Amino acid sequence: MRKFPTYLRIALFFLCFGSAGSSWAQTAAAYTYARTTGATFTSISGSGTTTSLGGNDDLIESSVGIGFTFYFAGTAYTTVSISTNGWASLANYTADALLDNTASIPGAGFLMLYWDDLTGTNAGNNVYYTTTGTSPNRVFTIEWSSWNTLNQPGNARKSNFQIKLYETSNVVQFCYGLFGTNTTTSTASIGIANSASDYKSLATVAATTASSSTFTTTLATWVANGSVFTFTPPCSGAPTCGTANATATTGCVPSYTSTLSLSGATTTNVAYQWQSSLTGATWTNVAGATNSTYAATVTAAIQYRCVLRCTYNASTGTSSARSLAVPGPVVSFTTNGHPLQI
Structure with missing residues (x-):
């Protein structure tokens, strides 16, 4: 019996999936937002690494190691820069952004915990960071401890707040502890951004939704003690493959x-x-x-x-x-x- 030739077309192997450091151009606007209240604020001021930001104003500490690879909007990051003005940059920006508006957003991976003209010049103020847990469920935490707005220094408005980055789920979380009294108007922003036009912004400090079309720069009150704001990527963890x-x-x-x-x-x-x-x-x-x-x-x-x-x-x-x-x-x-x- 005559046999027809058997062949298989196999393409040359190529790298299809990116490694850490690769980017897949996803958006911050696609993240979901949730607000909870009544959480216990656990300070890391006694256990975390102390930065150089305490006692300073308009200062950045850069290249702080996260301790694991964290993905934000499809890009992998391993370090972060931290500003005295209530924000952190996964892209490790080193030029401080004082004015909280979209024109001042320095670029990708911008996390606005309480972005305003803040200061750490009062006694006892500092910023700490730590990585806790074990792979693949580690958590990186940054804490601004006893922090103040520039227009209202002193003990009256010393406040505590944290950014938490979660390994594997790649969730961004803002946690707020005891806030001081508010007698002077602030003009703060809270949210996440990947560019001047790609963001999730809170309209009030008690907002239950976040906007991707209106960027708010006039938050005039501190956030309630025990508040937690969570930003979750659309695809979190390994997909179901069926x-x-x-x-x-x-x-x-x-x-x-x-x-x-x-x-x-x-x-x-x-x-x-x-x-x-x-x-x-x-x-x-x-x-x-x-x-x-x-x-x-x-x-x-x-x-x-x-x-x-x-x-x-x-x-x-x-x-x-x-x-x-x-x-x-x-x-x-x-x-x-x-x-x-x-």
Whole structure:
């Protein structure tokens, strides 16, 4: 019997998923916001690393190690810069932004805990940081302790607040402790931003929603003791990858086609990469197969699966594998003395 040649098109391996330091251009505006109250504020002033910001005004401490890779809006960060003016920059900006408005947002990874013209020039003021927990659930905390607004120094308005960054979930959290009295008008901003036009901003210190279209610069009161503001990325942690499905193979010898798809998988804020394997042991990325479905050409027994990556971080997951085979011949005949199969 005449045999038709068997071949498999396997693309050259290429790096499909980014490593730490890569960017997938996601937005801060897509983060969800939630406010809770009544939380216990746990200070790190007695256990954290002391910065050089205490006793200073309009100063930044840069290149502070987070202790793990933290993803914000699709970009990986390992260090942060901290300002006396109530903000932190994941992009490690070193020029202080005094005026809280969109024109002053220095760029990516900008976290505004209480962005105003603040000062640490009073006795007992300082900023601390620490990383706690074990991988992959560590937490990086920055605390402004006994901090004041520039226009109202002294003990009357000494206040405490923290930024927390959570490993794996990549959640940003603002925690507020005891705040002093407010007798002088502030013009603060609270929220997160990735550019001057991409942000989540609170309209009041008790807001239950955050705006991505109106940037507020006039928050005139301190936040209530025990308040927690949480910003969560749309895709947090590893995506659900589900089951790989395939339509019945159709076509003629020597090749057939089958359409692969997923069921029970995360469908938003994820990137797809289909992979193939002859044995189920070694898997290779299929060139161009980066959609939720893939039309496979089948010339021999083969397996397919799909790797999903959350576009807001590096977390990945893998679907179940699906085996495909070339169907047996449906018609056998002889022509000019040669046996053929279709």
